[in-house]
Amino acid sequence: MQAYPEWLKYHLPTVARCNHIDEFKNSEQGYMLFSGEGYPSIIDHISNAVEDVKYALADYLFIILDSDEDSIEVRRERIQEIIDELDIPTRLKVVIVVQNRCFETLLLGNKQAVPRRAQSEPLISFYRYFNAFYTDPEQLGNFEDDYTHSQFHAKYAKTAIRDKGFIYSKTRCSSIANAQYFENICQRYHDDGDLKSLSPLIDELELISKRFNN
Numbered sequence: 001m002q003a004y005p006e007w008l009k010y011h012l013p014t015v016a017r018c019n020h021i022d023e024f025k026n027s028e029q030g031y032m033l034f035s036g037e038g039y040p041s042i043i044d045h046i047s048n049a050v051e052d053v054k055y056a057l058a059d060y061l062f063i064i065l066d067s068d069e070d071s072i073e074v075r076r077e078r079i080q081e082i083i084d085e086l087d088i089p090t091r092l093k094v095v096i097v098v099q100n101r102c103f104e105t106l107l108l109g110n111k112q113a114v115p116r117r118a119q120s121e122p123l124i125s126f127y128r129y130f131n132a133f134y135t136d137p138e139q140l141g142n143f144e145d146d147y148t149h150s151q152f153h154a155k156y157a158k159t160a161i162r163d164k165g166f167i168y169s170k171t172r173c174s175s176i177a178n179a180q181y182f183e184n185i186c187q188r189y190h191d192d193g194d195l196k197s198l199s200p201l202i203d204e205l206e207l208i209s210k211r212f213n214n
Helices: 003-011 021-025 041-055 072-084 103-107 123-129 149-163 179-192 196-213
Strands: 060-066 093-099
Touching (some): 003 196, 060 196, 093 103, 093 196, 123 149, 179 196
Parallel strands (some): 060 093
């Protein structure tokens, strides 16, 4: 919720964030963010979100969640099942984005934010196990049985970002909450073919951006 408003500025720099549904409904262009409080809690919020954006005559609804220990396909199918049961107006395009493992996995996709070579432990050990600078972060495993994928990816990202001289945590996001960070992630997606779970988000944002620029 801290990063995405800043990341959206990369593709949609002139589109303002609305804080209330009435403000959004009365705006010529804008967007709103709803927190689903993670999975599975997000399931309970989808129908209300659809009703809100229907009321506001929105064009898009992006549903973004992590896959965690599930596969992308399993989580996407679960969300799609819910969407299929709802009355979706023709004008509303629903885009489901299942981030492969977690948000921190995506953070490792910015090559400017992680070191090419590790300089200290535990990052040296992490890099021996898997070097996210050179290899698609979405292929990163969980290192030890004591971790889930998301737990290890979060630890890896925090450690790698700190090695570059920055601080990241769930509550301290300023180092990653900027349009440049997302631009670098998008560049890796295009140049290296990595981070394919972001394809629905990046591809759709680029199409929307073209609409605003035409």
